[in-house]
Amino acid sequence: GDSVTQMEGPVTLSEEAFLTINCTYTATGYPSLFWYVQYPGEGLQLLLKATKADDKGSNKGFEATYRKETTSFHLEKGSVQVSDSAVYFCALSVFYSSASKIIFGSGTRLSIRP
Amino acid sequence: EAGVTQFPSHSVIEKGQTVTLRCDPISGHDNLYWYRRVMGKEIKFLLHFVKESKQDESGMPNNRFLAERTGGTYSTLKVQPAELEDSGVYFCASSQVDYRIPDTQYFGPGTRLTVL
Numbered sequence: 001g002d003s004v005t006q007m008e009g010p011v012t013l014s015e016e017a018f019l020t021i022n023c024t025y026t027a028t029g030y031p032s033l034f035w036y037v038q039y040p041g042e043g044l045q046l047l048l049k050a051t052k053a054d055d056k057g058s059n060k061g062f063e064a065t066y067r068k069e070t071t072s073f074h075l076e077k078g079s080v081q082v083s084d085s086a087v088y089f090c091a092l093s094v095f096y097s098s099a100s101k102i103i104f105g106s107g108t109r110l111s112i113r114p
Numbered sequence: 115e116a117g118v119t120q121f122p123s124h125s126v127i128e129k130g131q132t133v134t135l136r137c138d139p140i141s142g143h144d145n146l147y148w149y150r151r152v153m154g155k156e157i158k159f160l161l162h163f164v165k166e167s168k169q170d171e172s173g174m175p176n177n178r179f180l181a182e183r184t185g186g187t188y189s190t191l192k193v194q195p196a197e198l199e200d201s202g203v204y205f206c207a208s209s210q211v212d213y214r215i216p217d218t219q220y221f222g223p224g225t226r227l228t229v230l
Contacts, residue, residue: 004156032218034218036221042223043120043205043221043222043223043224044157044205044207044221044224045221046218046220046221049218089156089157091157093219100209100219101147101159101162101170102147102149102159102207102219103159104149104156104157104158105156106155106156107151107154107156107157
């Protein structure tokens with residue numbers, strides 16, 4: 001079945017460090033790929049998305065490229081800030097019937113030290 | 115535009131009691147979904163409404179869970195009787211119908227349920 005595997009956490013980095021959170025997926029059909037973020041005490045927010053192969057999603061300095069050949073959607077940021085501390089979820093959505101269901105990875109907790 | 119709202123934000127109940135969670139989707143969104151995250155694990159799909167109809171309830175764990183969406187607006191998720199393993203965060207999401215691509219789902223802040 002469809003699934004998402006992402007880097008185990010927690011990940012702790014110093015401010016201004018480079019961030020990569022790995023994510024790979026298994027899916028039948030043509031999924032859309034997402035990164036959601038949950039900041040402390042808040043709900044899930046859509047961070048970025050890509051709907052087809054080679055698309056690059058970007059937002060708030062984060063980027064991820066939909067790589068069909070490697071079935072990956074790694075999240076990157078060139079210089080992290082303390083305010084980026086949160087739990088990040090990689091997810092896919094496959095169209096079926098008249099809508100879609102999201103399948104999430106297990107989440108990666110990111111902590112940034114000042 | 116208001117986002118997805120959920121009530122309550124937290125609920126603490128004893129094993130065997132009943133709890134009802136409520137979700138108000140974004141106005142005009144026909145699709146409404148329930149998910150939950152248990153014990154820091156992955157977020158898992160529970161069920162999907164299209165308007166007032168259950169489109170897919172394959173993720174509902176057992177018959178102690180009952181979801182309704184009367185009139186195709188807000189939805190409730192009732193757990194009766196609650197068990198310890200039901201503790202977790204219950205998220206609601208909504209989306210517009212888009213037959214061309216998998217639709218973006220917008221999530222609420224979640225309800226944290228603790229069963230003692």
